[in-house]
Amino acid sequence: MGSTFINGRIFTGNPQSPWAESLSVDEGVITSLGGEPRPGDTIIDARGRLILPSFGDGHAHPLFGGYEFLGPVLKGKATLAELLASVKEFADANPDLPWIVGGSYESWMAPGGNFDARWLDDVVPDRPVVLRATDYHTVWCNTAALNAAGITTETPDPELGWIVRRPDGSPMGTLREWDAVDLVMEKAPDRSLAEKLHALELASAEFARTGITWVQDAWVDPGMAEAYIASAEQGKLSIRYNLGLRAEPRRWREQLEWFVATRASVAGIDHLTCNTIKFFADGVIEGHTASVREGYTDDPHNHGMPCWDWDELAACVTAIDALGFQPHIHAIGDEGLNESLNAIEAAQKTNGSQTNARPVITHVQMLDPRDIPRFAALGIVANFEPLWACNDSLQSEMTAPHIGHEREMWQYPMKSILDSGAPISMGSDWPVTDQNPLACMEVAITRLEPGHPNGVVWNPSERLTVHEAVVAYTDGCAFQAFGETTWGTLEVGKAADIILVSANIFDIAPTEIHSVFVDATWCDGLQIFSRNGAV
């Protein structure tokens, strides 16, 4: 038996006929638009509300987000004291846990983002504690964790990363970037499969709550794909996921076998693909680790910390492209972006364009305007996390002072890239920041912090229209996912991946969009979320 949505303001996303008033579904597939309900249909009365294709999230970290729900809960703590109280409460409630691993805390709570091990020792002296910062490139450890990792005054900084030290050279408790973070994370016990499954279930529910039914997992390490497979086997993979296996700069050649085997292991599983290889080209501007051509304004000899030797990046992108994988490259600084473009260009020159891998560059933060046309020329999907594209305190305190005014205005050129003819898609980087597409898209449209309608519009020429933002969140993500024949628009023959929205975001003031709710979410015609239990 089918169902029909009636009395809706249905935005189909199909440019030929963008609006409809009714929509019928049979066995998870849209079978008609604008028709009458059939006898026996379940009627879903939209009562005049907006209906959209459900959203995608082109860059997120579902398991890490799910782990945050498992505790200790650090998000939303306003002060260091509250943060520490939450860690203590969790430790006291879980006396048998050998390690406390959690996330994520806001770096601005301590000067320079440098947190002291002793602060954690005061609340948990008896076992290792390691907490991730919201950037997921930094951790804060207590003394027991530093000891477990063998980090002492004598430990040299590793190649890719550093140990923040006190004036006397002793490790302070904050570790930055890959190799330093790994010193301690390698010693922490891996999560059990049961914990991973629980985390994934919580993450899927959180995505459904905000209208997201496809997610690019942009950081999959060994042991993580297994959680998705197990979740699917238990019938709990309620939304679609594509896995991005993380390539490691020094051992990617050994990883090729794992890439291919993991892709094969998910073949045929509903809602699950593994088409993508994730690269970190560089770090972040806030930490002076994004790779920049001209040096940081407040540290002119520092050009950041590229994660890859650039020839190796090109060689790896070429190798995985030849295997039919889609590269998904984190690139933040202008040099990191330029070299990511070079790597994709090199792969296309070597392999020919027949692989059509729809390469993705994600974040696209500080892009030299001269590189904008290369996205369209190389067929690259520019994936943006629009919540960051405003003059919030992260931008004004931690980012703009590092790069100066001219380069500040190079950031997140969404409109320029869209107008150049390149495909764009949207994402969140959750749990780095909020994943709610309605809040994030408001920033893409206004370039204002949500809830601050009278602020100064930041970099206004890069604002998108509501229509452009919605399309980037739906069809744009579907294109990134190779899913555009299945979902992303509401058309006959496509999956009933649908959301019901509490207000018509095309009609209201754009500065109000963040306060609009997703009232209900369907994936493949199955309702997977309802706000307050009602349609």
Ligand SMILES: [Zn+2]
């Ligand atoms: Zn990320």
